[in-house]
Structure formats: structure tokens, C-alpha cells
Amino acid sequence: MSTSTPQYHNTFHRFIHLPWDIREQIWKFALRPSLPGVHIFKLYEADHHGRHGSRRLAVPDSKENSSIGNRNVHVTQTMANPSTYLTDGGLWTACKESRHVIQRHFGLSKWRSLYDKDPERFRYKAIQKLDMPAAGYLTGKDPYIFTVFPNRDLFILRPQDISMIEAGDLSWHTRIGARWQGFDGFKEIALEYNQDWEDFCFDMHCPPHTAYMKALITLGFHAVGDKLWFIDYTLRRRHEAVVERSGGKKCATFYLQGQRFVEVECSPNSLKNWMYTERVKGEYVEKVVSYGLNSMSFVRKVRCLFMDSFEGFEALGYELPRQVGLLAWESF
Numbered sequence: 334m335s336t337s338t339p340q341y342h343n344t345f346h347r348f349i350h351l352p353w354d355i356r357e358q359i360w361k362f363a364l365r366p367s368l369p370g371v372h373i374f375k376l377y378e379a380d381h382h383g384r385h386g387s388r389r390l391a392v393p394d395s396k397e398n399s400s401i402g403n404r405n406v407h408v409t410q411t412m413a414n415p416s417t418y419l420t421d422g423g424l425w426t427a428c429k430e431s432r433h434v435i436q437r438h439f440g441l442s443k444w445r446s447l448y449d450k451d452p453e454r455f456r457y458k459a460i461q462k463l464d465m466p467a468a469g470y471l472t473g474k475d476p477y478i479f480t481v482f483p484n485r486d487l488f489i490l491r492p493q494d495i496s497m498i499e500a501g502d503l504s505w506h507t508r509i510g511a512r513w514q515g516f517d518g519f520k521e522i523a524l525e526y527n528q529d530w531e532d533f534c535f536d537m538h539c540p541p542h543t544a545y546m547k548a549l550i551t552l553g554f555h556a557v558g559d560k561l562w563f564i565d566y567t568l569r570r571r572h573e574a575v576v577e578r579s580g581g582k583k584c585a586t587f588y589l590q591g592q593r594f595v596e597v598e599c600s601p602n603s604l605k606n607w608m609y610t611e612r613v614k615g616e617y618v619e620k621v622v623s624y625g626l627n628s629m630s631f632v633r634k635v636r637c638l639f640m641d642s643f644e645g646f647e648a649l650g651y652e653l654p655r656q657v658g659l660l661a662w663e664s665f
Contacts, residue, residue, distance in 0.1 A: 360434040363421055369521075370417030370486045371589040377493040390509065392471060393491055415590045417486065418469075418479035425478040439466045439480055448515045455515055467516060469509045483510030487521045487587040487594060487660075489564065496544040498551050521587070522552065523562035523594075523660065526628045534634075546638070553639040553654040560585075560656045563635075565628035567609050568597060568661035569617060574606035585658065594660040599629040607661065632659045 348356065374390040393414055424435040436442065444465055448455045463485040471477040481488075492498055510516040533545040552561050584596035597607055609627060610617040624630070639654035 356430070357434065360424065360431055361438070363424060363431075364435070364438055365417055365420040366588070368588045369586065370420075370482065371415075371489065371587045371594060372418050372481055372486055373414060373416045373489045373491070375491045375493065376497070378497055388497065390469075415592065417589055418481055420590065422477055422479040435480075439468075441466060441468060441480075444515070452515065465516070467510050467514060481509060483516045483518070484520050487523055487562065488519045489523045489525065491525070492548075495548045498548040518558070520558040521560070521562065521585075522558060523564050524552075526563045526565045526631065526659075528626065531626055531631060534631075534638075549635060549638060550642050553635075553642070553657075558655060560658045561635075562594075562658050562660050563628060563632055564594060564660045564662065565597075565609075566662050567611065567620065568607050568628065568659075569610045570595075570661065570663055571606055571608055585660075587660075591664060592662060593665050594662055597629070597659045597661050599632045599659055603629060628659055632657050 348359075351359075373393050375393045377389055377391055379389045421435060424431040426432070464482065465484060466480050467483050468478060468480050471479065508514075510519055512518070530545065534549065584598075586596070587594045597603060609620045609622045611620040612618075635657045639657065643654055
């Protein structure tokens, strides 16, 4: 009798012999949940001469915090790139069967057929459809097809240079969620908060002041959507805080792999439920922040900036600027 330990292998070679209904269920386990996702992109200038339409999206570099010096971005440092578009993108190229499953799941051919029948009518109605997907293609050493929902997902942009954010539809340059595809641009755009912005944006003697102010005003008046978000990774919910009150205002929430970004009210009482933290010996502890020099006060200042600027833009026929919101990061 042999006493050797049986050998187990990580590869299951008889998958193709399973009934189709079981294989289909297994493939579906690899699909993202039907929730607003989060996508992190680096925004860069493909043409160094700054020609129109040369802006592109790229996968963020895990070795960098942010192109604008955010020292508190723990997400890409500890989790590489947790973007939702990486959750199920591999199904596009794994095999014919997986491609069939993901194509049918997102219904790209159905949406394309509706668009081709009457582009103008479809574009008018499509901006109300949260579940309309858009597919993109990342080139490079390992080409990658990905899928996003421009009408409901959160797009975290890391501009190569803040001055590259100019008037116009960002999605037209990046070619995802563009109007000519039947969309109306990115509805939810976020930037990662950096405390240095306090000087860059609101200190007139600081050299980058004009570029930062121009970039923020551009996002407030020219980008589509209802709200411009800022993310502060140092914000943590207090343990005793109530997560969600029944019958109260529903806070915006966006999901990624095991984490989520949740809306934080920037009222004077917000610190009763939230606290600023710093990492000490591997644990997050509460951090004392200066009054007027934190993400909540920054968001309030940007709101005032938008409304003050509106007086000049109103004469040009602009609608009210976007609202400004703050997001915190937490596990769930």
C-alpha cells in the first residue's frame, strides 16, 4: 500500500466537459457586481506639442503616488491598481466562451444597434441610461480590453500636468464616453486631494496659482455631470458613527475591490462622524488638523470659487457650475 501524499493541482482540466449551465455560472462569478464602479486613470498628453485631441488615458503607475504630489494615496501603493475595469477585463481574451459571456452580459451589440438606428434620438435619451457600457482598449506590452459605465462610474483622473485640463469635453479627447459614441461625457470625475493645493489654488503669490484656479474653474463649468469630487484617503469613519440613517439623504457610494468611496458631508458637524488619520506603527490613529487647512474646508472654498466665478460666466450663457463633493475611502 502506498503511503505517499496525493498530489493536488491548481489547474482544472475538465472544465470544458461540464454542462453549459454550470460553466456559465462559473464565468458569471468573474463578472463585476452591478454597482457604481471606480476607475483610476493617468491623464497625459500624447502629443507634446499639445495639439487638439491628443489627451489619452493610461493605467496609473503603481510606483507613483500621484502626478500632483499626493503623499496620502495608499490605494495604488498597497493594492497596485484596484480599478473596476481590471475585475473582468480578462474575459474578453481568455477564450471564445468567456468572450461570449461578457459580450452578452454588457450587451454592447444591443446598445450599438440602437445607436446606429437613430444616433441623434439615441444620444438624447442615452444620457439617462446608467447601465449603458463603453469599451476601451489599452495598448502596450500587454494589450487589454476594458469596460466602463460613463453614466454612473467614478473616474479618478491623475493629470500629468494640471494645466492640461482646459475647456472642452474631456471624454472627447480620451475617446471613452464621448458624445459621438452616444454618451454625454464622464458624469462623475474625481481628483485626489493634496494639502499643497491650499497654497496653489488660493495663494495669489504662489506661481502655480493661475494654472490651478483655471483647471478647477474648467472642471466646474465645462465638464459634464452634477458633481466634481475630491478624495481624501486620510479620512476615516469613526467606529461609533452611524453608517446610514433610514429616511435620510442617500450618500453617493462607489465600489472597487473590497473597498468603497463614500460621500462625506462638509458641514461643521461632520467631524462627529469622521476623523482625519495618519499611520503610526502600522495603525491609523486620529490626526489633529489645522482649521481651514483640510479637505473639508478646501471643498467649501472650491464651492465658493465656483459661485463667485458664476457671475462672469452667467453673462456668457453658462448654466450653474457643478457641485463639489468629498469622498472618503473605507473597507466593507
